[in-house]
Amino acid sequence: MNANKQIILTSILLLTAVSYALGHLTGGGLQNFQYNAELVSVAPIVDGYLDDPVWEAALPGKLEQELMNGQRWPESPDFTGSFAAVWRGGFLYIAIKLADDQLETRQTKLLREDHLILYIDPHHTGRKEELYRYTIPIGKETSELKPPLTRVAWGSNGQTCELSFRLDNLAKKGNSVGFIIAYNDVDGGRLQHKIAWAPQGYTEADEMLPDLVFTAKIEPNTQQKLIQWGRIKSLY
Ligand SMILES: [Ca+2]
Ligand SMILES: [Ca+2]
Ligand SMILES: [Ca+2]
Structure with missing residues (x-):
């Protein structure tokens, strides 16, 4: 040579x-894939029901990536799901809508039940750290929550869910956290699918997390003043 x-x-x-x-x-x-969580003037009520006005305006992120085989997941009676997120006053609020043909919630072992897997990495390391992993069984509420998760509430027979995370000053315009949400679908006693909000080609072997970005169409401070002014006016 x-x-x-x-x-x-x-x-x-x-x-x-x-x-x-x-x-x-x-x-x-991952580079062109992110969810923009928008600042809202009124926080949703975390009761499991998605009738708060903020959820009508928020853009849904679809759970349409199968993590086990890396393929796109079409809407189907087997499973369809989406989420939306907004922020206000140091809290991140997440709404989730699920439809599963065989809802399994009565097993003794969590992994034999339908459940959600979430990662929220407040420090934006970009990696799936165990510390930031949340396993949330469908339709169940517990008071023992790992911070920064502060509340989980279910409604509509396990078809809707609201979560709140206390992120304090990390929830600010322009900041990002690592984020992913997946539904582990157990049908007929077996885990059949893991369907996530994730970019095309993403699998469970991928270590990096997509971004959730805190956005605000108006300045948070201006909005704060408007709210205060609104409150003052409402006193009269
Ligand atoms: Ca609500
Ligand atoms: Ca199913
Ligand atoms: Ca199921």
Whole structure:
């Protein structure tokens, strides 16, 4: 092999290594994939029912990526789900809508029941740390919650859910947290599917988390003043 050929070959190998490393870092198309949680003027009531006005305005994120086989998941009677998120006063609020043809909630072992898996990484390390993992059985409420999760409430026979996370000053305009939500569908006593809000090609082997970004169409401070002014006016 002459010197020129060797240089070309080395360059190709280097480029391959670099693009592999980059691809690995960004996961399955994560760079253009994020959820924008919008600041709202009135927080939703975390009671499990999605009749709060903020949920009508929030954009839904669909659970349409099958994490076990990496394929897109079409809407189907087997499972259809979506979520939305908004923030206010240091809290992140999440609403979830689920439809599952065989809801399994009466097993003694959690993994034999339908359940949600959420990751909220407040420090935005981008990785799926066990510390930030939440396993939430469908239709059940418990008072023992791992911070920053402060509340879980179910409504409509396990078809709707509201969650709140206390993030304090991390919930501010322009900040991001790592986030993913998946539904582990147990039908007929067996875990059949893991369906997530995630980019195309993403699987459970992917370590990086998508971003949830705190957005605000108006300045949080201006909004605060408007609310206060509204309160003052309502006193008269
Ligand atoms: Ca509600
Ligand atoms: Ca199902
Ligand atoms: Ca099920």
